[in-house]
Amino acid sequence: MKPKIVVVEDDQPILDLMDILLKKLGYDPVLIPNGLDALTYVRIEPPALILLDIMMSPLSGWEFLDRLRTEYNQREIPVILFTASPVGAERMAELHDPKLGILQKPVTFDELKTTLQQFLA
Amino acid sequence: MERQITLREHRFSHTDIVRFTVIASFTLSSILITAIALSRNIGTLYSQLLYFPILYAAYFYPRRGIILAGLCGIVYECLVYFSLFPDMFALLSATGQAVLFICVALAVAYFTNKIRISEARYRSIFENSLMGVILFDKNSFTIQLANQQVAEMLGHTTEELGQMTFSDLFFSRDFQRQFFERVGSGEDIRNFETCFATKTKEPHWVNLSWSRIDDTVVSCAVIDINAEKLARQVAADSLTQYRQVTENSPTGMVITEHTRIQFANPAFSSFSGYEPAECTGRDLADSVLDQDRERFMTFAGRWNAATPVPDRAEFRFATKSGEIRRAVLYFTPITRNNKPAGLINIIDNTEWEEYREQVEQTKERRREMMRAVAHELRTPLQPIMGYLNLLLHDPHSFGVTDETRQILDRCTKSVDQERQIINQMLEVSVVEGEVISLDYSVFSVLGMVNAVIASGGYAIKAEIVIDIPPNLTFEADRQKLSYVINALVANGVTYSKPPKKIWITYRGSSALPFHRLAIQDNGIGITEAQLDKIFKPENDGSAGSLGHSTGEPGLSLAIGKKYVQIHGGYISVDSILNIGSTFTIHIPKKRLDQGDRHET
Known part of the structure; x- marks a missing residue:
């Protein structure tokens, strides 16, 4: 069975791209364009990994992460912040979360592949 | 006796x-x-x-x-x-x-x-009285008798006094006149302060009380108040001096005993909003804003030390009208009336602080904007880059011909260049606005330079001549220095004339406190006017079209300069038009301690 990856991203062109790329890399992508729906989904069907955009509304990536980790107590699911914002790395370092990674947009095919392999190993 | x-x-x-x-x-x-x-x-x-x-x-x-x-x-x-x-x-x-x-x-x-x-x-x-006693005639004022105390006080002998009149004793006509006025009232007088003249014609302050013994003789008690009077006068004089010195000073000045104001100049008066008369006797601590008072008391507590030392601190003050002002207090210990006191200069920096805050806010807004812009620019790049990668990753399954592949390759390079530009733009906003920490390590210089040349693929673009001792090491931030070398080599490659040639040479000597690493090209050179601009982030590249053809944007030099500066070093440039340029990186041999870092 292919590992399921939830992509939380409010930018439709990127969602479309990730769909193709993840499939190409041999994963089962689930595309969810807003954080609240994603939380509900993740709670019912925990995926192998979450690719998470940060700048979203109504629920930002940070809020999503916080609720996922504390409210739903899902500490084992790896989350990769998938962001174009330059402050992501700093804040990520402050969280000291071993299951948290970052991919700076725009990401190359190879970078994506390596990072996913690393977290799903 | x-x-x-x-x-x-x-x-x-x-x-x-x-x-x-x-x-x-x-x-x-x-x-x-x-x-x-x-x-x-x-x-x-x-x-x-x-x-x-x-x-x-x-x-x-x-x-x-x-x-x-x-x-x-x-x-x-x-x-x-x-x-x-x-x-x-x-x-x-x-x-x-x-x-x-x-x-x-x-x-x-x-x-x-x-x-x-x-x-x-x-x-x-x-x-034997400690008081001076003089008996004199009520009408003629001739001194009939004066005791030893009076004689000693004024430096005469009792005999000499016996030949004088009472009115001869006064220091000036004014004092004499005051005395006659009081005597004329006919009453017994107590505590009449006046000034006698000593034998050497020095003023000597005394307190007189007199009463009539009988119809002709008046007995007068003379108390010596000279020392006390002089002390008071000195105090008054020093206060006058302070006043003269501080009157026109734009700086608020107060003299305090502990924290109580003994004297305040007009500048302090206008700073605090209190009239000069209101200032005297006030507690300086009362003017300090509540939130700062505890800190102020600690600061003021040091004034009472056995040997207080000059000190400074910044506090917020509330003026009489309730306005909040910021000021730096400079405390200097002084002695006043033989008692320890403090001379406090109060420099109002409210406006400066406001201005500084505004500048900070502007800077912060600019950084925020740059981040937002970066975010907006990066997001649409993702699909472009993603799809290009996808096509190139598996060209055959998408039916991509070799010619199309070459075109797509060029597109990928452009997108990658765009990505780097955005990253550098962000880097500039960060290096300009924030403190960058250096990640020090000891590494081989030759190894680092070789790695830079290899990753940039410069050996294909130009002939690279490296002259660095193989055992040479730097203690620095390897990643940041790699960035600097990469920027300079890329710049050199861009401006070299065919046949392109770059020399990377170590020019340190044991006598110098700096390592010197020179990167020389045989390029078009840089004019004086361009020299000023190439290291500035505002440089749009027009000054020599930096980076346009190679994908190394001009921002990299500005960032590189900053990185070298935070190591405590600098980059120097020697250039001759149409012969070539030499960029020399100067890195201190001794690692900088925190706080030693300075802007150059």
Whole structure:
């Protein structure tokens, strides 16, 4: 069975791209364009990994992460912040979360592949 | 005192001899005359003569006077017995006379003693008092008597004072006039402060109280207040001096004892909003904003140390109208009236702080905007890059021909370049606005340079000549220095003329505190005007079209410069037009400590 990856991203062109790329890399992508729906989904069907955009509304990536980790107590699911914002790395370092990674947009095919392999190993 | 006693004893013994001689001769002659008078029967001179020595002796020596009276009585009795016996009446009268001698002597001795005691009492007060006492004539103001205290106070002798008038004592006519006015009122005066002149014509402050002893004599008590008055005057003078010095100062200045204001200049008055008169006596701590008061008290607590040292700190103050102002306090310990005090300069930096905050806010807004812009620019790049990668990753399954592949390759390079530009733009906003920490390590310089050349693929683009000792190491942030070298090599490659050639040479020497790494090209060179611009982030590349053709944007030099600066080093440039340029990186051999870092 292919590992399921939830992509939380409010930018439709990127969602479309990730769909193709993840499939190409041999994963089962689930595309969810807003954080609240994603939380509900993740709670019912925990995926192998979450690719998470940060700048979203109504629920930002940070809020999503916080609720996922504390409210739903899902500490084992790896989350990769998938962001174009330059402050992501700093804040990520402050969280000291071993299951948290970052991919700076725009990401190359190879970078994506390596990072996913690393977290799903 | 001892000398006086000796002197007095000497005088007394001298007069004692004189008096003894007088009394003895009087007594003997009186007895002789009485004896002759009795033998010749001259009744009128019987006994009266003997009163002279008895009165004289009793007056000066009461006890001896009585004894003398007794002796005289006995001698007289004997003489009368010898001459008039057996006249019973005469004998009785003579006995009565003898008793009378003793009674007179007793009376004289008693009263003289009384007078002497009271005189001694006044004398002791007059001579031994710590106060000066002057007796002067109410009408002529001639000094009748002045005690030692007054004499010492003014440097005269008591005799000299006796020849002066009271009005001569005053230091100036003004003081004399004030005195006459008070005396003219006819009342007894207490605590009249005035100034006397000493013998050497120096002013000497005194406090006078006088009262009339009788119709002509006035007794005046003189208290020395000179020292106190001078001290007060010095205090007043120093206050005047402070006033003169601080009057026109734009800086607020206060003099405090502990935190209580003793003096405040007009600048402080306008800073605090309180009138100068209101400032004096106020507690400086009351003006400090509540939130800062505890910190202020700690600061002020150090003023009371045994040896306080100059100190400074910044606080917020509330003015009288409630406005909040910021100021830096500079404390300097001083001594005032022999007491420790503080001179506090208060520099109002409210406007400066506001300005600084505004600048900070502007900078912060700019950074925020850059981040937002970066985010907006990166997001649409993702699909482009993603799809290009996808096509190139598996060209055959998408039916991509080799020609299309080449085109897509170029597109990928452009997108990647775009990505780098955005990253560098962000980097500039970060290096400009934030403190960058360096990740120090010791590494091989040659290894680092080789890695940069390899990753940039520069060996294909130009001939690279590296002359670096293989065992040379730097202690620096490897990643940041790699960035700098990459930027400079890329720049060199861009501007070299074919056949392109780049020299990377280590030029350190053990005598220099800096490692020097030179990157030289055989390029077009840089003009003086361009030199100023190439390291500035505002550089749009037009100054020599930096980076346009190779994908190394001009921003990289600005970032590189910053990275070298935070290591405590600098980059120098030597350039000759159409011959080439040499960029030299100077990195301190000794690692910078935190806080040593400075902007250059």
